Amino acid sequence: MIRLDGITKVFPGVKSLDNVTFEARAGEIHALLGENGAGKSTLIKTMAGAYIPEAGTIEFDGERRAWSLPKEAKDAGIHIIYQELMLFPEMTVAENIFIGEAPRGRFGLIDYRTMYARAAEALDRLGHHLDPRALIKDLSVADQQMVEIAKALVGDTKLLVLDEPTAVISGREAELLFDRVKRLRDQGVCIIYISHRLEEIFAIADRVTVLKDGQYVGTREIGDLNRDQLVAMMVGRELADIFPVKKGPHADTAPVLTVRDLQAPPKVKDVSFDLYPGEILGLAGLVGAGRSEVAHAIFGSMPRTDGAVTLGGEAFNTPTPRAAIDRGLGFLTEDRKGEGLMMLLDMAANVTAPVLPEFTTPLGLDRGHEILAAEDEIRRFRIAIPGPKYGVKQLSGGNQQKILFGRWTRACRRVLILDEPTRGVDVGAKVEIYEIIRKLADEGVGILVISSELPEIVGLCSRVLVMREGLITGEVTGGDINEETIMQYATASAGADAA
Amino acid sequence: MAHIESADGASGPAIRPIRRLPLDPSLIIVVLLLAAVVIAGFTLSDRFGTLRNFTNVLEQAAALGFASLGQALVVIVGGIDLSIGAIVTASTVLMATVVELHPALMIPMIFGTLAFGAFIGFINGYVTIKTGVHPLIVTLGTASILNGAVLIFTLQPTGGVPFWFEEFAYGRIGGVMPISGLVMLLSFALAWGFLRYTPTGRAFYAVGGSPEAARLTGIRSNRITLMAYSASGFFAAMAGAYFVSRTGVGDPRVGDPITLASITPVILGGLILGGGKGNILGVLLGVFLISLLSNLLNYMNVSTFIQWVIQGLIIIFAVSIYVHKGKKL
Numbered sequence: 001m002i003r004l005d006g007i008t009k010v011f012p013g014v015k016s017l018d019n020v021t022f023e024a025r026a027g028e029i030h031a032l033l034g035e036n037g038a039g040k041s042t043l044i045k046t047m048a049g050a051y052i053p054e055a056g057t058i059e060f061d062g063e064r065r066a067w068s069l070p071k072e073a074k075d076a077g078i079h080i081i082y083q084e085l086m087l088f089p090e091m092t093v094a095e096n097i098f099i100g101e102a103p104r105g106r107f108g109l110i111d112y113r114t115m116y117a118r119a120a121e122a123l124d125r126l127g128h129h130l131d132p133r134a135l136i137k138d139l140s141v142a143d144q145q146m147v148e149i150a151k152a153l154v155g156d157t158k159l160l161v162l163d164e165p166t167a168v169i170s171g172r173e174a175e176l177l178f179d180r181v182k183r184l185r186d187q188g189v190c191i192i193y194i195s196h197r198l199e200e201i202f203a204i205a206d207r208v209t210v211l212k213d214g215q216y217v218g219t220r221e222i223g224d225l226n227r228d229q230l231v232a233m234m235v236g237r238e239l240a241d242i243f244p245v246k247k248g249p250h251a252d253t254a255p256v257l258t259v260r261d262l263q264a265p266p267k268v269k270d271v272s273f274d275l276y277p278g279e280i281l282g283l284a285g286l287v288g289a290g291r292s293e294v295a296h297a298i299f300g301s302m303p304r305t306d307g308a309v310t311l312g313g314e315a316f317n318t319p320t321p322r323a324a325i326d327r328g329l330g331f332l333t334e335d336r337k338g339e340g341l342m343m344l345l346d347m348a349a350n351v352t353a354p355v356l357p358e359f360t361t362p363l364g365l366d367r368g369h370e371i372l373a374a375e376d377e378i379r380r381f382r383i384a385i386p387g388p389k390y391g392v393k394q395l396s397g398g399n400q401q402k403i404l405f406g407r408w409t410r411a412c413r414r415v416l417i418l419d420e421p422t423r424g425v426d427v428g429a430k431v432e433i434y435e436i437i438r439k440l441a442d443e444g445v446g447i448l449v450i451s452s453e454l455p456e457i458v459g460l461c462s463r464v465l466v467m468r469e470g471l472i473t474g475e476v477t478g479g480d481i482n483e484e485t486i487m488q489y490a491t492a493s494a495g496a497d498a499a
Numbered sequence: 500m501a502h503i504e505s506a507d508g509a510s511g512p513a514i515r516p517i518r519r520l521p522l523d524p525s526l527i528i529v530v531l532l533l534a535a536v537v538i539a540g541f542t543l544s545d546r547f548g549t550l551r552n553f554t555n556v557l558e559q560a561a562a563l564g565f566a567s568l569g570q571a572l573v574v575i576v577g578g579i580d581l582s583i584g585a586i587v588t589a590s591t592v593l594m595a596t597v598v599e600l601h602p603a604l605m606i607p608m609i610f611g612t613l614a615f616g617a618f619i620g621f622i623n624g625y626v627t628i629k630t631g632v633h634p635l636i637v638t639l640g641t642a643s644i645l646n647g648a649v650l651i652f653t654l655q656p657t658g659g660v661p662f663w664f665e666e667f668a669y670g671r672i673g674g675v676m677p678i679s680g681l682v683m684l685l686s687f688a689l690a691w692g693f694l695r696y697t698p699t700g701r702a703f704y705a706v707g708g709s710p711e712a713a714r715l716t717g718i719r720s721n722r723i724t725l726m727a728y729s730a731s732g733f734f735a736a737m738a739g740a741y742f743v744s745r746t747g748v749g750d751p752r753v754g755d756p757i758t759l760a761s762i763t764p765v766i767l768g769g770l771i772l773g774g775g776k777g778n779i780l781g782v783l784l785g786v787f788l789i790s791l792l793s794n795l796l797n798y799m800n801v802s803t804f805i806q807w808v809i810q811g812l813i814i815i816f817a818v819s820i821y822v823h824k825g826k827k828l
Contacts, residue, residue: 301715322717331715339715344708344775349701353716356698364696407716 001026001190002047002078002159007056009042016042017053020216022209026158029181029191031205031222035234035426039214040194044161047192048080049073061158077158081148083167089137093130094119097150122150125187126180142173146180153184160184161192166200178204196234196426198227210234235427242431243459244438249276249446254313256446257298257329257415262307264297269470271307275415275446280437282461283450284486289467291450292334295417299324299331312414325354330412332404334420334450340404341392348374348388350403354411377406381436398429405436409445416440419450434460454483466490528820529767529784532813536791544798550675552794557680558668560790562587562738564683564783566761568690569620569734571782574765575694576727577707577774578634582623583735583761585642585649586616587754590739592649595658595749605661613736619645620732624725634728642758649751656748668744679741686734687783694779703727708775763810764789767817788813 002024009017017039024030034040045051047058049067058065060076067073087096094112095102097119105111119132128146136144145165152160162181166174181204185191193205201208202222210217210233217233235242255274262271267290275281283291296302298309300319309316311327324331333339342350348367351374352359359370374388381402385395392400401421408416421437422430437460441447451457457464464481466474466489474489540547566583573580594612598605623641627634670678694700705713706723714720735757742753766772767788768781789810796806 299715320717321715322719325717333715335711338709339711342705342709342712342716342775345701345704349705353701353705353713353718356701360698364692365698365701 001061003059004043004047005057005059007043007046007053007058009039009046009051009053016214017046018214020056020211020214022216023219024159024190024192024207026190027185027188028206029185029193029204031201031208032192032194032211033196033201033208033230033234034211034217035196035428038211038234040211041163042214043211044080044163044192044194047073047159047161048078074155077156078161079152079155079157079159080161080163081145081152081165082163083165085141085144085148087136087144087147090135092133092135093123093139093147093150094132096136096147097122097132097154099151101154118154119150122153125153125184126150127183128176128180140169140173142169142176145169145177149180149184157189159190159192161194163194164196165193166195166197174200198230201230202227212236231427235431242427242434244435246280246460246462247278247438247441248462249279250444253277255310256312257448258308258310259294259298260308262294262297262309263305264293264302264307265305267293267470268297271467271470271472273465273472273475275448277414277444277446278441279463280441280447280449280461282457282464282481283448283467284454284457284464285467285490287452289490290470291467292419293470294467295331295333295419295448295450299329299417301331325411328412328414329417330354330408330415331417332408332419332421334423336397336400336404336424341400343391343393345392346389347378347383347385347392347403350392351377351388351406351410354407373410374406377403377410381406382432396426396429397424398426398432401425401429401433402436405433409436409440413443413445415446415448417448417450420452421449422451422453422456430456454486457481457486458483526769526778526781526784528817529769529781529788532767532817533784533788533791536788536795540791540795544795546798547795554671554675554677554680556787556790556794557684558677559794560786561668561677561679561683562741562757563760563764563790564680564786565686565734565738565741566757567764567782567786568683568686568779569731570761571765571768571770571777571779572690572703572727572734573634573731574770574772575703575707575774575777575779576724577710578627578724578727579762579772580620580623580638580728580731580735581635581758582619582638582641582645583731583738584754584756584758585645586619586732586735587739587742587757588751589619589645589649589754590616590736591743591753592653592657592749592751594740594743595660595747596652597658598660599658602661605664609740612740613733616732616734616736616739617729618732620728620730620735621725623732624728627728628721628724646751653749653751656746656750658749660743660747662747664744665747666744668741679744682737684783686737687779691779699723699726704775706775707773760789763814766814769821771821 004020004022007017007020020039020043022043032040032043042051046053049070049072052068058067065076088099094115098115102110103114103118116132123130126146126149130143130146136147165177169177181191195201205222207219207221208230209219212234253276256277257275260272262268271294283294285291293302297304299321300323301321311329316327337343342353348370352370359366371388377383378385378388383402384399392403418437422433425433437447449457449461458481461481464476464486465472466486468490476485546552566587570580570583590612593615594608598608619641623634623638627637666678668679672678672681694703702713702718702723705718706720710720738757743749764782764785767785768777770777770782793806796809
């Protein structure tokens with residue numbers, strides 16, 4: 001259906017695609033896989049005529065093409081669905097499906113009857129039944145996505161590109177989406193599916209093409225690959241090298257953090273544990289089990305109703321974030337953009353924020369000192385940013401996360417709580433972050449890692465607490481740490497055993 | 500149409516060109532507009548470009564300057580203060596009335612009036628924090644209460660102050676530098692240094708731009724918000740004192756146009772109404788811009804109403820350029 005050969009696309013200073021080859025057939029779901037920055041989006045935009053490549057040829061539907069405008073590609077039957085849905089919330093499903101090209105009746109007025117009928121047809125083809133008269137704002141995100149796909153179906157779409165469609169929907173909704181997409185494949189549509197969630201690739205794709213650093217790595221039948229091989233293709237190294245060597249806490253030390261009967265309704269019912277210097281302790285559980293809330297309640301950013309916490313051997317029972325930081329407890333939150341970085345401030349200000357008084361002389365802020373400190377962090381964590389005075393908004397997730405590591409490791413040397421430390425970070429940066437975590441533990445910091453990615457918990461932690469519905473339902477150590485055991489404690493069945 | 504921002508090369512081997520935050524990106528437009536007004540002034544009027552005229556404008560700009568400074572501090576922390584005009588009014592009436600009854604209290608009442616303004620601002624901040632109601636509504640309510648209370652008390656200009664207090668508005672140091680203008684300039688200088696060179700000043704921007712992230716880095720956000728609103732009330736009272744000094748009385752209507760007027764220089768100066776961004780010196784330049792423009796148009800016998808039209812056009816023009824720039828970058 002589509003064939004790209006020797007595509008090269010250069011942006012000032014960056015060769016985004018370098019001699020890339022890609023080929024997808026009618027009636028297949030072809031996954032396009034790669035880390036952030038691998039060139040997936042650039043390749044898609046080249047396919048769709050949004051970028052004009054410096055070199056290479058495009059063949060679509062049996063003909064050699066050279067798009068000069070996105071509209072030409074669209075008219076030829078290429079339809080892209082981006083992550084951000086382009087729908088009008090106050091309009092109906094049918095109006096959105098036919099936006100800009102509504103069927104006209106007499107006097108050029110919109111023929112609503114035909115429009116509703118044809119919208120229903122398109123949804124039918126998807127096998128997804130929605131009222132064409134419903135307002136978009138009343139639909140779930142998953143249903144809205146179906147409307148986006150239906151938009152593609154009223155035109156004569158031969159190639160449908162889905163750009164990380166599951167980033168915004170839940171697991172069950174994703175399964176429904178897969179079902180609908182497979183239905184389209186069986187109708188002969190060529191589907192290109194972009195994602196970096198490996199499980200999905202295995203669930204939906206027929207073939208996969210991997211890009212890395214703007215270069216073509218390879219195309220494989222999905223049945224010929226296992227997870228580890230796919231990761232190796234993406235990262236360029238073996239999976240065994242991803243996680244650092246595990247070590248236990250420092251010997252013969254007293255706990256640096258003790259938590260007893262912590263309560264913070266409604267999510268945290270009764271939580272007790274100890275954390276030792278040098279230990280990487282995992283906190284696992286399903287989303288909504290109360291893990292982040294435990295962190296907030298310890299840190300003082302959410303009120304506690306009961307419980308006793310000690311930090312470095314001293315009671316810490318009237319917590320505020322300020323007091324926590326002053327006692328060496330840092331908290332890297334899961335919401336990097338809302339609760340972590342300060343997007344309007346520069347990188348240096350983001351690093352020094354919790355300990356700004358240290359950079360103050362009687363004459364005021366010592367900006368030079370602050371910038372030196374930030375430069376240290378840039379070197380230490382190999383942050384890809386031109387300098388401390390630059391903004392943080394445009395950085396990749398991995399680099400943003402490293403800035404936050406710079407912030408918290410500088411401010412807090414006793415305990416770090418890391419909530420989803422690698423969320424939205426590509427695999428290469430994940431490896432670096434795991435190394436950072438290991439090194440911090442080696443330096444004697446007690447680390448509590450909250451993560452929804454079980455492989456991460458399993459690969460990183462020497463001890464794991466499992467939470468379910470506000471309670472700790474299990475503790476696993478050493479060789480017993482595996483995904484199955486953790487899942488048993490995290491779900492209801494093992495909870496009943498524990499109770 | 501290849502925008503470099505769209506290249507999805509983020510953590511790749513090459514460092515993506517990222518816009519360096521220049522020192523004061525927001526000042527460019529207001530400086531250009533100001534330069535245009537000054538050049539037009541020199542060309543169109545022979546009375547405009549004199550030292551005497553400039554010092555007069557500085558003297559007259561004091562009230563707007565104080566009000567805009569307060570407004571700017573609140574805007575930076577992500578709020579807005581629609582009670583500034585009402586605090587100005589209430590301050591003039593309070594000061595003039597008390598001092599007329601007890602002329603000996605003139606000096607204490609200067610401080611008393613400033614404290615009154617700061618207190619009203621504090622209440623604004625406190626209610627905003629405690630109720631979570633949008634500051635637009637809280638300060639609108641405060642304005643209505645204050646204005647109503649003043650008008651219950653008097654419908655006419657009232658009270659009086661000793662003649663020497665006129666010096667605050669009209670006095671000149673060395674016969675040249677207006678005291679009121681100088682105090683206004685010093686206030687801006689202090690605020691600039693405070694915002695730029697103290698941790699608390701930095702926290703103003705942090706709280707305005709990312710309230711939740713600020714709180715989680717240990718910044719006491721509520722304290723910052725209270726400080727900003729108190730400062731706004733304080734400077735509104737300062738503007739009130741200036742009016743009493745000019746007119747000798749407390750006037751129940753004097754503050755009415757001030758509230759909205761105080762927002763204009765803030766916007767011209769490149770602050771964003773969402774908070775967290777902007778240089779306070781831009782606001783000062785905005786004050787100069789509005790004051791010099793009005794001064795020039797007066798010389799050219801342009802009516803006040805046409806001046807409003809021109810001001811409106813300039814605001815929309817300036818902001819549309821900011822927005823355009825923001826999109827491009």
